[in-house]
Amino acid sequence: MKKVKISHYLSILVTIPIFILVGMLYLGQTSLTGVGSYMEKLYRNPYATSSSIKDIRSGVFELQCLNLEENQSLKNSRKIEEINKNVEKSIEILKISYLGDHEHISALESKYKLWINSLFERRPSSVQPERSNPLYNNLLEAVDSINMYADTKGKEFYSKASLYTKRKIDVFLYTVISSIIVLVLASIFVSRRLNHIISGIMLKLKKGGVVVLNESNEIAKSSKALSDETNEAASALQESASSMEELSAMVKNNVNQAHKSKNLSEEMEKSAKVVCDKTSELIDSMGKIAESNQDIASLVLAIEEIAEKTKIIDDIVFQTKILSFNASVEAERAGEFGRGFSVVAQEVSNLAKTSGRASTEISEIVKSSVKNAQVIYENNKMRVEKGSSLVDDTASFIKKIEEDSANIRLNIEQILSASQDQAAGISQMNEAIGQLDQSTQLNASMATQSSTAALELNQQAINLQAMVGELEILVNGHRKSQDTDDQRSFAQEGGKVLILQDGHSKLKGVNGTKDKEFRKVANGANSWEKI
Template sequence: MRKKTLAFKLNFSVSLLILLIFSVGIYSVIMINKTQEFSYDTGTNWLPGVKAIAEISENFGNITRRHALILGELAIKSDKIKIEKNIKVLNNFSDEIEKEFNNIKKYLGTNEEKVAFDNILKSWKKVKDFIKTDLELAQSGKIKESWVGFNENTIPAFFNTTDAIDNLGDINTKGSINSTKNGEYFTSLTNFVILITGSIAVVISFIFLGIIKKSTSAIEHVLEDLKSQSVATSEIATSLKSSSDALSSAVSNQAAAVHETTAAINEITSMVNRTVENVNHSTNVAKSASKQAEEGQTIMKKLVHAMETIQESSDQLQNISEIIKQISTKTVVINDIVSKTELLSLNASIESARAGEYGKGFAVVAEEVGKLAKISGKSAQEIQNLITKSEEQVNVILDHTKERVENGKNVTEQAQKSFIQISQNILDLSNVVGQIADASREQEIGVKQISTAMGNINKATQTSQVSVNTTTDTAKSLVTESEKLRVNTTEVEHLIAGN
């Protein structure tokens, strides 16, 4: 205990004293409650039971006397009205006993009481039966038999019932006495415990005063040391305040420079972001142009294929020209046949003229054949003219078509080569733009890292600023608290040692 602090000693002593008082209080409350339980048990169970048994015993005695009186009146043949009045009183006593029996049931707490009460009920039932038998015999004129039954049966039953009632009364009386004794015991025990506790509290109080007395001298020495330390602490706090003010000014300048640098980096970050956006847009445009160039190249391939198809059509047109020439040749043959047919028709006409009458029919046929030959010749000539004209037009169209197809094919091939070159250039441009985009992203990442680093520096500077401000405030508070410590030390010294 010597090595323990004053606060521990005081707290321990006070806590022990409080615990002791609290324990005694709790114990006293418990004992008082216990005593009240015994008092309540005595007042609500035992004493009402004793009272109820006394009333039962009184009513039972009245029944005994009233029954004997009625039998005597019946024996001497007394006034009938008086006898009926006594019988009515007897019944009232019996009803009162029944009520008391119902009332006493709620006070029966122990098995012993319940057994005794059951014995009373059994004896009471016999008594009622014997009384009824005696009255019936006496009222029927059998006075002697009724008195014999009264002496031999009813009176012993009365005694047994009285003994049973007395037994239950003794049980309740003993229970009330024991309950009262228990309450008295707990009251005495509580008084004894309170006395012992008071003595212990007095001893603890003396120990508590001794601890305070021993600690007072030590506190005086500590106060002297505190006064010296408060002066030294005040000087240190003043020096710390001056250093904190200078450091606060330097940190403020550093914070301003970091803030300006952060603003410049944010502006660079914004420019890099715009560059990245433009590069991304250029990349999208290059991809779109590359896609369109590929589509143009596909279209040029289709155009070349179409020109080749046109050339094939020109070749087919050349075949048509050859067919027209063949038709023209066949037309010459037809003209030759027509000339020969006209000549044959003329010869037939001459021969039919020589034949005279016999050759007239043949002359008509020859004439018709000649007409047909002339018509065929005319038609063949017209066909020849149309074929010649068509051949000339086909040749002209064929020449123009060949020339245009050749020119179109040349232009298409040149355009296809140009589209291929454009597609390659766009692909190269897309690659270059992609490289620029990658470089811009790396630049953006680098700028963000620099910005993050500057943000961390800024936070650190702000933290330093807060720390410096806190240190300054702490130094000011330390100066103030040092002065308060000096004043409080003086006051405590006056409080302990006096003036």
């Protein structure tokens, strides 16, 4: 459908009378102008002529009268002059206004002059009746003929003006009648179009009203739900806020503990450094102990040398012993001569034995010493090696501890920094939750307002439907459907009202009730038939 604005129709309705009015005004104006021009011509020419003729005639008549009375009083000569002047003036006007042959005016003027001259010439003896004066009669004839002409001309103008007026009036009448017909037709067309449009709008408004009714109900429910949800959210937020505060306290505690840990780790790092230094000293000491052990080893060597020397003594003792045995053998062989030698040999043998025993003892002591010293050396060596290895291990462990404590310190610093960031973040979160809480409370109040607004909207929709009904009455003269009350009551109960294409209503039930489709069967509140 071509979209035509209602203003276009109204413009048509306004424009047509304006055109008619303008045309009529133009016709009126042209008529008036034409009539005016005729009237002006009538006034300027026939009327002026006639008026001048009347003045001339009255002046002539007055002069004639004065002429008859002249004998009684000459004091009127001034008045005569004045009248003469007026007559001459009228003749001058006549010259301008007369439309006929100007010779008639000249003839009149000459006849008047002849007459007036005759009057002044014969003043003393001019006392005689006017009818007997031929000049006067000629003059009157001339005047009358001019008057007759003017009258004829006036009638002519009048008839022309009348004819013109009549023609104009006819045209005006035709125009008015045709305009009225056009206007009536346009009005019918426009009113029908407007009716159609307004009916369409009304249907839409009706549907819209129903939709608004339904939607406002939905909005009211949603707002209620939103309000409930928002309240729950607000309480949850408050719980969150309290949890956040607990968390914040915990994080603060963490920060404090991290501070303490940092200090402790710094002290630990220092202690580890001290221990590391001490361990270095210990390693030096262990080196010195190892050196001392080496001294013991050299001492063992010295003792071993003693042992070697003891062996030489042993050898000497052994050889001495063998020598003493051989001496004994020789002494035995010498018999009696060898007795003394035998004793000597025996003594030598005894000495050798003693020396041997002493040497053996020394040797044993030295062996024992060497053995002990070796054992000590070996033990010491083992212990020193073990100690060195332990110290090295300890040193590496302490080094590791130092590094680890440095790392721990770094980690604790990072933890501290992270905890501080966390605390700041939690603080911000606290603020955010506070803002959120405010927003939620605002939302709750807004939801309540929205609920109220939805109810208000509902009321407005009902009002709108009522207004649509009034508009329907205004447009159609009666209400086509009176289903709004039913719809309203149904909608207020939470149901949905659907306006079908054929004008029927469909009431969509809620809470498990079945949908109902109704058909309008009669006017009134209970005028629906279930389909």
